[in-house]
Amino acid sequence: MNQPFLDVKKISKIFHPGREVKVQALVDISLTFDRGEFVVISGPSGSGKTTLLNIMGGLDSPTAGDVFLDGERITGVEEKFLSRLRRDHIGFVFQAYNLIPVLTARENIEYVMQLQGRSRSECDRRTREVAEKLAIAELLDKLPGEMSGGQQQRVAVARAVASRPKLILADEPTANLDSKSAEGLMDMMQSLNQDERITIIFSSHDPLVIGKAKHSILLKDGQVTADEFPG
Amino acid sequence: MFFKIAIRNIFAYRKRSIITVILLACTTALLVFATAYMDGSHGRLIQSSVEIYPGYVQITHQGFRENPSLENLIFDAAQVSESLQDFPGIEVLTPRFESYVLFSSAEKAVGGMFTAIDPEKERQVSRLAASLKQGSYLTSTDQALVYMGSELAKRLKVGVGDQLAFVGTGADYSFAADTLTVKGIFQTGLFDFDSRASFVAKPYFDRVMAAENYATHFIVQPVRPAEAATLEVAIGQRLGAEYESASWQQTMAGLVQAMRVDSIFGYITLAIIFMVIFFVVMIYTLLVVYARVREIGILRAVGTGPGQIFSMLLLESVLLGLVSVLLGGLIGGALAYYFHINPIVFSGFDEQFKQYGLALTAMPTDFAPLVILRDMAVMFVLSVSATLYPIFKVNAFKPIEAIHHV
Ligand SMILES: Nc1ncnc2c1ncn2[C@@H]1O[C@H](COP(=O)(O)OP(=O)(O)OP(=O)(O)O)[C@@H](O)[C@H]1O
Ligand SMILES: [Mg+2]
Numbered sequence: 001m002n003q004p005f006l007d008v009k010k011i012s013k014i015f016h017p018g019r020e021v022k023v024q025a026l027v028d029i030s031l032t033f034d035r036g037e038f039v040v041i042s043g044p045s046g047s048g049k050t051t052l053l054n055i056m057g058g059l060d061s062p063t064a065g066d067v068f069l070d071g072e073r074i075t076g077v078e079e080k081f082l083s084r085l086r087r088d089h090i091g092f093v094f095q096a097y098n099l100i101p102v103l104t105a106r107e108n109i110e111y112v113m114q115l116q117g118r119s120r121s122e123c124d125r126r127t128r129e130v131a132e133k134l135a136i137a138e139l140l141d142k143l144p145g146e147m148s149g150g151q152q153q154r155v156a157v158a159r160a161v162a163s164r165p166k167l168i169l170a171d172e173p174t175a176n177l178d179s180k181s182a183e184g185l186m187d188m189m190q191s192l193n194q195d196e197r198i199t200i201i202f203s204s205h206d207p208l209v210i211g212k213a214k215h216s217i218l219l220k221d222g223q224v225t226a227d228e229f230p231g
Numbered sequence: 232m233f234f235k236i237a238i239r240n241i242f243a244y245r246k247r248s249i250i251t252v253i254l255l256a257c258t259t260a261l262l263v264f265a266t267a268y269m270d271g272s273h274g275r276l277i278q279s280s281v282e283i284y285p286g287y288v289q290i291t292h293q294g295f296r297e298n299p300s301l302e303n304l305i306f307d308a309a310q311v312s313e314s315l316q317d318f319p320g321i322e323v324l325t326p327r328f329e330s331y332v333l334f335s336s337a338e339k340a341v342g343g344m345f346t347a348i349d350p351e352k353e354r355q356v357s358r359l360a361a362s363l364k365q366g367s368y369l370t371s372t373d374q375a376l377v378y379m380g381s382e383l384a385k386r387l388k389v390g391v392g393d394q395l396a397f398v399g400t401g402a403d404y405s406f407a408a409d410t411l412t413v414k415g416i417f418q419t420g421l422f423d424f425d426s427r428a429s430f431v432a433k434p435y436f437d438r439v440m441a442a443e444n445y446a447t448h449f450i451v452q453p454v455r456p457a458e459a460a461t462l463e464v465a466i467g468q469r470l471g472a473e474y475e476s477a478s479w480q481q482t483m484a485g486l487v488q489a490m491r492v493d494s495i496f497g498y499i500t501l502a503i504i505f506m507v508i509f510f511v512v513m514i515y516t517l518l519v520v521y522a523r524v525r526e527i528g529i530l531r532a533v534g535t536g537p538g539q540i541f542s543m544l545l546l547e548s549v550l551l552g553l554v555s556v557l558l559g560g561l562i563g564g565a566l567a568y569y570f571h572i573n574p575i576v577f578s579g580f581d582e583q584f585k586q587y588g589l590a591l592t593a594m595p596t597d598f599a600p601l602v603i604l605r606d607m608a609v610m611f612v613l614s615v616s617a618t619l620y621p622i623f624k625v626n627a628f629k630p631i632e633a634i635h636h637v
Contacts, residue, residue, distance in 0.1 A: 059532055060631045080536070087534020094634065098529060102239035107232075112533050114232050159533070 003071050004032035005199060006056065006167065011065035013051050013222075025051040026062070027222040033215070035166075038193045039201040040213035047219040049203035050171050056201065057090050057169045058082040070166060087115050091160025093170035093202075098156035099144040105155045106131075106140040112163040130158045133195070134188050150181030154188065161192055170202035174209050186212045233539065237546040240523075247519045251512055251614075252555045258508045259559025259610040260566065262501060263603050267567035268575075269497050270597035273490045278456070280486055281479045283358045283419045284428075286450035287459040288466065290476045295447065301402060305474070308446040314469060315451075320462045322454045325352035326446035328436060332399030332407075334429075336387040343383055344427045345399060347436030356452040359417060359430065366391035366415035373432040376414035382426030384416050391416060401441035409439050505613060512617040520544065520625045527625060528633025541626050548618035552611050560607040564600070571598035 013026040025048045033039060041049050054060035056067055058074045059082075066075045074085060086092070091112075099108045109130065110123045118126075131137040134154045144152055153173055160168050170189070174182035186209050193200045204210055218226035241248045281287055290311065295303040305311060308326045315324055328347035333340055350369040354360045359378070360368045369378050377395075389395055393413050401407040411431070418425055437443045453462045463478040470476065480487055527540055574595035628636065 054631055057532075059634075083531070083534055083536045085534075086532060090534075092529075092532045094529070094532075097525060100236065100526060100530065102236060102243050107235070111232070115534055115539075 003068075005035040005037075005070060006031075006033040006201075007068040008032070008052075008056065009066045009068070011052070011055060011062045011067065013048070013055065013060075014063045025222050026055075029065070029222070029224055031217065031224065031227065033199060033201065035199055036193070036197045037199050037201070037215050038190060038213055039199075039215040039217065040210050041201065041203040041217045041219060042205065042210050043219035043225075045205075048222040049219055051222075052219070053169045053171050053201065053203060057092060057167075058085050059092075087112060088163075089166045091163065091165040091168040091198075093153070093156045093160050093168065093173045095172045096149065096152075096176045098159075099152055101144050104141050104143055105136060105147070105158075108144070108155055109140075109159045109162050112159060116163055126162050126164075127158075130162045133192060134158045148181075150177050150185065153177060153181075153185055157185065157189060157192070161196065161198060164196075164198075166199065168198055168200045170200065172203050172205070174204060174206060179206075179208065182206065182209060233543040233546060237543055237550060240547055241550060244519045244522075247515050248551060251515055251551050252558065254508055254511060255552065255555030255610065255614050256559035256562065258504065259556050259607060260563035261504070261559075262606045262610060263560055263563025264566045264596070265497065265501060266602055266606055267563070267571070267596040267598060268594075269494055270599065270602065271571070272594050273493070274597060275594055277479075277486065277490065279358075281456075281483065282356075283362070283421060284424060285479060285482055286356050287453050287456050287479050288451035288463045288476060289482055290449040290451065290466065290470065290474055291447070293473055293475055296475060296477065299447070301400075301404065304402065305446040305448070306444070308444050308449075311446075311449060311470070311474070315466065318466065318469065320454050320458070320465065321451055323352055323355040323452040324449055325349050325356055325452075326433065326449050327353075328402075328433065328440070328442050328445060329447045330399055330440065332397040334383075334387055334395055334397050336389045336393070336395040338388040339386065341383065341386050343379075343429055345397060345436075346428065346430050347433040347440075347442065348430050349433050353430075356450045358419060362417040362419045364416050364418045366413065368415055369430060369432050371432050371434060373414065374435050375409055375411050375431075376435075377411040377429050377431050378415045378417060379413060379429035380425035380427065381416050381418040382422060383429060384413065386426065389413050399440065401439075402445050403441045405441055407440050509613060509617045512614060513620060516548065516618040516621040517624070520621045524625060524628060524633050524636040528628065528630050528636065531630035532634060537626055541622060544622045544625070545615070545618070548615050548622070552614035555614060556607045556611045559610065560603055563606070564598075564603045567596045567603065568598050570596040 008029060008031040011026055011029045012024070015023040015025055017023060029052065041052060043049055051060065055062050055075070062075055066073055068074070069089065074082070100111065103111065106127055109127050113123045113126060127140070128137070131140055134157060136151065136154050136158060139147055139151055139155065144155070147155065157170075157173070174185055177185065189200055189202070190212055192198060210216065215229050216226070217224060292303050292305045305326070312324060312326070315321060326349065330345050331342065332345040333342050348359070348369070350371050350373070364381055369376065384390065387395060391413050394410055395413070396408065396410050398408045437445070451462070451466065453459050460478045460480060463476045467474070467476040530540060531537070574593035576593050
């Protein structure tokens with residue numbers, strides 16, 4: 001049987017911000033993704049995009065339901081396993097401040113590879129390769145504080161992609177960027193998706209960014225209201 | 232890589248690092264110096280007290296310490312001297328004969344201690360000769376000349392050159408009495424001692440008290456006073472069961488106890504200072520670590536294990552702690568060394584100290600590298616443990632909470 005690459009099965013998430021208060025962030029969500037997809041999750045603020053991405057990446061646990069990555073269950077497992085899963089198979093890009101401020105761009109990019117125990121020469125080669133693709137070769141020796149927001153996000157994407165994960169999850173990676181930088185970043189992510197066959201799932205509000213995706217999921221009040229393949 | 236991050240963070244959070252290092256280094260220096268001062272002054276105080284009269288090692292006949300009666304005398308002093316001749320570790324060995332007599336002057340009769348000493352050897356084991364206040368010290372050929380404590384002289388209302396009589400019991404239980412002339416008056420500053428003690432040359436004493444070749448005890452001056460306790464054991468073995476030996480720690484247990492109590496109070500004061508430093512370091516670490524919660528969340532999100540985060544943060548405190556403790560140890564050690572060579576002089580107190588017969592105006596600190604290392608180790612452990620709570624606290628965040636922490 002042909003199992004899906006990423007299988008989200010009947011996920012619900014309830015937050016308890018107060019004693020009596022309950023927030024149902026996700027309601028019974030089921031989704032499947034194939035390897036190599038370029039997916040956008042969109043929806044109004046508070047619709048559950050971040051929550052869903054966090055659960056798919058093993059950063060948060062659902063109240064009910066399961067997630068399978070490459071046939072392996074990643075929900076209801078130990079944090080130790082999840083740490084390793086994130087290190088070896090998942091790349092994250094957040095909205096902003098993704099980088100370690102005391103490390104240069106190069107050191108930030110190499111960080112996950114070094115955690116994985118890759119050799120010096122492999123780190124070097126791979127860093128040069130992704131820096132080329134993301135047009136940050138000139139920035140490698142700069143500290144995050146010396147770079148623009150767009151440059152920082154490109155370094156963050158480089159770090160996420162350099163360790164060769166199966167899946168990259170990006171939560172509103174362009175939200176803090178001007179439209180020109182946003183478009184540049186999306187184009188680069190798109191070509192990485194094609195060149196390296198890495199599955200990329202990102203969330204966004206921005207119609208321009210949403211338009212780049214080949215698989216589009218729309219959330220509203222924690223429920224999937226559309227799951228389509230435009231283009 | 233964690234090492235690199237730790238080092239960079241130490242420099243990035245410069246204010247915290249500098250304040251932590253300064254505080255810890257000062258405290259380490261303070262601890263090292265305070266210990267050196269306490270040990271030094273105690274050593275000095277013990278030295279003075281022991282050397283005034285009691286001596287470092289005492290030899291008595293078996294049973295004399297529990298029951299100081301005439302049956303338990305050393306009856307062959309020459310034999311004891313002989314068997315300890317050239318004994319390694321002994322600088323000087325001198326016999327004494329302590330007895331109690333009734334003194335009577337023209338004005339008054341007072342009971343007191345009447346002790347035979349070898350004036351020349353006694354010079355080297357006690358401060359009697361050095362405590363001379365009026366007149367002069369004894370010589371071994373002195374006949375019927377007495378050297379007495381200032382308070383005793385005061386009670387008897389006698390001065391140098393005055394005469395007084397004594398009545399006592401000889402070593403053979405015979406009646407002993409003679410007329411003495413005051414040759415010198417001493418003041419050690421130990422009131423009790425100064426109001427009871429008097430000394431005469433042993434040859435004279437032996438004759439009037441029928442104590443030829445007898446002694447109540449011997450006093451040993453060790454070559455190395457610090458090793459008195461070991462020397463005492465060796466002497467005991469040499470002399471056999473007929474004799475008993477005791478080091479100053481045994482004969483002056485009260486003093487040892489008093490020093491210990493003083494040290495405890497010293498350490499309590501230090502402990503209070505440590506507590507304050509502990510919490511200041513902890514609060515600074517909390518501030519710095521909380522400023523980095525989000526960063527730590529990102530590190531966790533990309534797959535850094537909690538143990539790795541823990542060791543990275545711990546490494547920072549260890550490095551800061553090491554630098555501080557080394558710096559503080561160096562400063563404290565240098566101070567301890569300086570005041571060891573150039574003792575602290577309590578100017579203005581000279582008279583007061585001299586009056587006590589204690590040459591204590593100059594108080595050298597102790598310089599013991601091992602003790603300094605011990606203090607540094609204590610401070611290191613303290614500095615690192617002050618950061619443990621903040622580290623655990625920040626590490627207890629789930630990655631997702633950490634990332635969304637503001
Ligand atoms: N830690 C939390 N505690 C309580 N409620 C939470 C928590 N995280 C999210 N929520 C709630 O869950 C719902 C979904 O939030 P989520 O952040 O997933 O939405 P989003 O689509 O990412 O929104 P945005 O576009 O603003 O980022 C919201 O109502 C939010 O208030
Ligand atoms: Mg969100």
